Amino acid sequence: MAATTENLPRLKSAVDGLTEMSENERSGFINLVSRYLRFLYSLSINLLLLFLSDTRMVFMFITNDVDVSETKNLLDKLVVLKLNGGLGTTMGCTCPKGVTFKLKLVGYRSSDGLTFLDLIVIQIENLNNKYGCKVPLVLMNSFNTHDDTQKIVEKYTNSNVDIHTFNQSKYPRVVADEFVPWPSKGKTDKDGWYPPGHGDVFPSLMNSGKLDAFLSQGKEYVFVANSDNLGAIVDLTILKHLIQNKNEYCMEGCLALADVKGGTLISYEGKVQLLEIAQVPDEHVNEFKSIEKFKIFNTNNLWVNLKAIKKLVEADALKMEIIPNPKEVDEVKVLQLETAAGAAIVGKIIQYR
Ligand SMILES: *[C@@H]1O[C@H](CO)[C@@H](O)[C@H](O)[C@H]1NC(C)=O
Secondary structure (H helix, E strand, C coil): CCCCHHHHHHHHHHHHCCCCCCHHHHHHHHHHHHHHHHHHHHHHHHHHHHHHCCCCCCCCCCCCCCCHHHHHHHHCCEEEEEEECCECHHHCCCCEHHHCCEECCCCCCCCCCEEHHHHHHHHHHHHHHHHCCCCCEEEEECCCCHHHHHHHHHCCCCCCCCEEEEECCCEECEECCCCEEHHHHCCCCHHHEECCCHHHHHHHHHHCCHHHHHHHCCCCEEEEEECCCCCCCCCHHHHHHHHHHCCCEEEEEEECCCCCCCCEEEEECCEEEEECHHHCCHHHHHHHHCCCCCCEEEEEEEEEEHHHHHHHHHCCCCCCCCEEEEEEECCEEEEEEECCHHHHHCCCCCCCC
16 A cells, blocks of 8 residues: 555544554644655655755854853853754664763773763753853653663752753654554554654654743753764854844754765755755765765754744644655564754755854
């Protein structure tokens, strides 16, 4: 049975029977699948056009300096959020990326070593101590990473960092040839489910109630980064620039050396967009990998205005490009639909001077 919109009512009623899902998860999932089915064909056409058309680069130069005395005021508006929903499978491990690696720091006395998450907490702790502020750390976990992460979080209950956690959505994998949710066919263990990529951070942050709580505390921006990227530190010049210019969204890009993993920024139909390798048709993959054509890569360090998130999620206006991820699990071909947080950049061309 093909993946067509005719299958949608059946899929809907199957999902209604999955008691593990919340109302928000059900509507989010159905929304994602129907968008996927509707745009299945236009997507590949768009991509073809894209490769025929010329691509342009967007440069960002940040030149502001930050006065030390205003630092605390800036930081009081900030929340740091780490994307901690993924397992370190590409690093050869089935535990959360944030707790995958223990680093032994030279000169550090602990014989246990430190995990990425420990180091992230220490980074924020130092920031708070240095400037007398209270930047909270938020971890977006998935059902795969929640338990292991909680053990580390508990170590820091008495630290100078308020650590908040919430789970991202849990969606059912879809059996590819029948187009039904796998758990409805009896696959009720963890493998029947998946976290739908980090694009889910925006609705999940809001549905957790954390977004409203931070807004009521006067927070304005969230700095989002991958939990396995220790280079993702708070850059005050960017924060100042965004507040001054009332920018809603900023992505830290970098000039590509050889890596295509985070996706690349493209200019298409007059809009800046994120293009991930999974969205590229096979015949164009080499072109995508050639850094001649695509020069700026997404670091996935994102700065987003909290009110903008609320407004866009409430209006259901964050229609991020869908990344289909077909897999074979226990010899069953399944499909999981994902989105990337960087894809929310659509239409926001920010040209720094
Ligand atoms: C997050 O997921 C874990 C693992 O499935 C679960 O034990 C925990 O209760 C969830 N937390 C919330 C706030 O729903």
